[in-house]
Amino acid sequence: LKVTVSDIDIPMSFGPAFEGERVRGADLHAQCGGGKTQCTELVKMAQMNEIEDGKIIIDGPDVGDLKVGDTFPLGIFVQIAGREFQSDFEPILERQIHHLVNYIQGIMHIGQRDISWVRISKSAMEKGFTLKDIGVVLHAKFHQDFTKILDKVQVTLYTKQADVDKLTATARDEYHTRDSRVDKMKDEDVETYYSCSLCQSFAPNHVCTVSPERTGLCGAYNWMDCRAAFEINPTGPNQPIEKGECLDPKLGQWKGVNDFVYKASRGAVARYNLYSMVVDPMTTCGCCECIAAMLPGCNGVMTVGRDYPGETPCGMKFTTLAGVMGGGASSPGFVGHSKHNITQGKFILGDGGLLRMVWMPKMLKEEIKDRIEKRGAEMGCPGLYDMIADETVGITEEEILPFLKEKGHPALTMESLIG
Ligand code: SF4
Ligand code: ZN
Structure with missing residues (x-):
């Protein structure tokens, strides 16, 4: 160097x-x-x-x-x-x-x-x-x-x-x-997504694929930003990716994305899904604003932001999660994402979307309250915000499950998360 x-x-x-x-x-x-x-x-x-x-x-x-x-x-x-x-x-x-x-x-x-x-x-x-x-x-x-x-x-x-x-x-x-x-844009509206490989100096196999409905996991780059970055620097870290053939519309997998990621990760990652954290999720680097984790006992998922220092129901604090996931690997059951992404239309949609969310730190929940309410209503659950547990309810699956049952959280009646 x-x-x-x-x-x-x-x-x-x-x-x-x-x-x-x-x-x-x-x-x-x-x-x-x-x-x-x-x-x-x-x-x-x-x-x-x-x-x-x-x-x-x-x-x-x-x-x-x-x-x-x-x-x-x-x-x-x-x-x-x-x-x-x-x-x-x-x-x-x-x-x-x-x-x-x-x-x-x-x-x-x-x-x-x-x-x-x-x-x-x-x-x-x-x-x-x-x-x-x-x-x-x-x-x-x-x-x-x-x-x-x-x-x-x-x-x-x-x-x-x-x-x-x-x-x-x-x-x-x-x-x-x-x-x-990018709020009004849908992934279906475009044939081209953008890559971001700016974080490869820390996480060598990591490639963000940024689509209109999935901003980069750092929260700093959305689809528009990546497109502008490519215009400024056509040989830089943000390259257009032609989606190509759709291999799985539910989980969000495209041949063009896979081919690009395979090359950009130097063969380490052969495929990933844009809309799932359970099956072949996108790679995660240490910059992520939040990390989502499966909570099988609640048939749902949780997410935690960088600014919440406490324990979480998945048994790990943010710093531990970031340490384990942040090296650029694809870790089924976990995924790094931006705060904004939580309420974007395609957020883990292949796994049931935002209706799977059973726990968030209070601070994060309150920060995006309006958007959770709006997205919950769009998904047919206008009361979702009040059904999501936080650390005042509990910090283990056992502690939050009775709350979820009492509120009638939609995750409890969805198909099994682990298939
Ligand atoms: Fe780019 Fe942000 Fe993804 Fe890093 S985390 S690769 S800066 S979009
Ligand atoms: Zn990073």
Whole structure:
């Protein structure tokens, strides 16, 4: 792997060689996000005269002001202007923040959007790391990698709680707008899906197939985003996949997808289904916003988001699930998915769809309440929201089963989940 330090003016080494590097407890100086504090990323288009290229603003205390072991909130706000720039490109650039920050030696980055997690090592601090270096990297690499579509990049790093909260609220509105761009589309409307192999540096066999009704499992890329990414970079990680012959309409399997995944996983994955978590599910990488797991005792499934630290009825916490599933394998009975995907039309439809959902963390359930109600009603179960158990009901199958029976949860009378 090549280490490029040449044109990026930061005191640490920089390049893909450092991408997989971890920052472990003993070497940790400070961290943000990861369920401890809020860490949010947003890329927004700006007018040419609104921003100054290369300007980096640190608004609040910097990491040098922190004690070893401290946590701090962080908002990374990138503004981009360019004659060729369109707001459709925002999610694509925003998703680059993950690997670009990871390229900095001694800095670790996990996640995306409003669930990011950054760990800063003591060794980076010794070399003189400051938050400004994140801005320097994003400015330099965005110019280098997206020269055709942008002219100016300005970065603001917020570390005061009130500012981070404000940015987070703005960002959530933006994420919502982006997510709903594909809301009216159906998989049947298109002949072409898109691949995403951006995560192969961490999960070498992992390929997301992004369809209108299945956003990428990180939640950051939907079908529109992948199409725009392909337009910007035709040889990049997002390639069109002609669906080709449909091999299984119920489970969502196509010959074109299988052929693509087989090649892109270098022969490791011969096929997968877009609409099932029970039979040959899609591969999962560590970025997933949520992981769904079968609960055979309830004839249903559960899902858990990255931001819920507690126990779950499948017997594993999110971090354990992510550790087991996140390496890029297809693990029958489990699948990584985005939050938005839970209420998309094809979510595990081959297994019975959202009507199988018997447990979710309260926080996640409440976050997408309106959408669960709407989708439940579409599926003939308007009361679904109140039938889904959460941690206040129980955290084992035995604890939640009486609740499901009492509410008359539809999963209990569906055909057996394990066939
Ligand atoms: Fe792409 Fe999937 Fe990784 Fe998201 S999780 S960046 S869609 S490969
Ligand atoms: Zn990933």
